[in-house]
Amino acid sequence: MHGGDIYRNSIRTDFSVNINPLGMPSEVQWVLTEAVLHANKYPDIYHERLVEETANLFNAPNENIVYGNGASEIIMAICHSISPKKVLLLAPCFSGYETCVKGACQDCSISYHTLSEDNDFEIHHDILEHIQVEKADLMFLTNPNNPNGRLISKSLLDEIVISCEKAGTVLVVDECFLALTGKDMENSLAYDITKHKSLIVLRAYTKTFAIPGVRIGYCICADKLMASSLKNHLPEWNLSIFAQMAGAECLKHKEYLLDSAKLIEKERSYLTQGLANLGAKVFSSDANYILFRCADSELDKKVLKHSILIRECSDYNGLEKGFYRVAVKSHEDNEKLLSALEDLLND
Known part of the structure; x- marks a missing residue:
């Protein structure tokens, strides 16, 4: 039901949960x-x-x-x-x-x-x-x-x-x-x-x-x-x-939220374009997570080989295998994700 299962997987980067990429203040x-x-x-x-x-x-x-x-x-x-x-x-x-x-x-x-x-x-x-x-x-x-x-x-x-x-x-x-x-x-x-x-x-x-x-x-x-x-x-x-x-x-950190939203907007655009370039169908988002669809119904399992966790979405009512959600993270992390997906989807 939820992402974030880092306890039963060997994970370096968790894209399955949409945590603020600026990290804890x-x-x-x-x-x-x-x-x-x-x-x-x-x-x-x-x-x-x-x-x-x-x-x-x-x-x-x-x-x-x-x-x-x-x-x-x-x-x-x-x-x-x-x-x-x-x-x-x-x-x-x-x-x-x-x-x-x-x-x-x-x-x-x-x-x-x-x-x-x-x-x-x-x-x-x-x-x-x-x-x-x-x-x-x-x-x-x-x-x-x-x-x-x-x-x-x-x-x-x-x-x-x-x-x-x-x-x-x-x-x-x-x-x-x-x-x-x-x-x-x-x-x-x-x-x-x-x-x-x-x-x-x-x-x-x-x-x-x-x-x-x-x-x-x-x-x-x-x-x-x-x-x-x-x-x-x-x-x-x-x-x-x-x-x-x-x-x-x-509750004191309003500026932190404004800075977070700016970073997320920039990185969401980068990640959206990158996923689209790989042939995924990317759905428009205003948030710090992106829904996409691709032909590979085992993508979430394959990307684990790169120690990356993404959210498989077939447990959402109305979705099926092949739908995935990824968090918008730091630019460095987003680059790692796109690089891993490029290797897998090209193969």
Whole structure:
């Protein structure tokens, strides 16, 4: 289901997970080292400092913010809290939503809004009619979508929110990769979430600040009662001292995010062109990962001989063998990937 399986493979360069190519900010690394000195204490059960600083950042009420041990814990809590009978998902989209729905909601049916390969798997206005027809209890969207990396326009997003409200559907918009597109402010729904009724915006520090091992994410709910219900489905002390201190430091680094987005935009263009030159069908992306398709259905296994891991995508609903996702990394790493793929595809 996920990339990043470096534990059962001999890997030098991991392209299967889209970690920020700038790496962990040095200040965050220092704070994590300092956190060792506080490991003999219980962490703050209410995450008070983190919640307050996040609320200030998004101009949202403190009680509308919920922190979790990564976004995945929050997704499961949402499923338990809402206990939907019908869920609407995109195909393809992040497979973790389906996993959580099936694990938390035994009698739930899942409907899919299928995106077209011919349109780069972009989301269009036909989704609005699907929302009204299905009238699902819960819907998940990723912006930008995963695995293809395309942003949903803000105007269409606003229409989707309104359509979900009319249909009685709780909408979860996963913005975990949005900050790395360089278009956070103009595309995020988090900054004016209290205008809405049944919206949850999900975000995480994992990929954005290159700290997946720390496990920290959060959501902002349009309604404080919804947030309170989510908290009831989370374990106590679900954030370690390390996560709390690192998260508070991450919130200070806006310039780091801007620098990251610039680097990613440049390297995404380089990697896209390189993959296309090798004969792959490359799908347009706004994110720090790229979806492509090639004739070799064993490419992920073959590239392991170069100690490189890429994401094989046939486990995404709507995709099949031959679809792969690669992260946008440093120029040096991107060169290594293209060189390895050139050897394999030429052979």
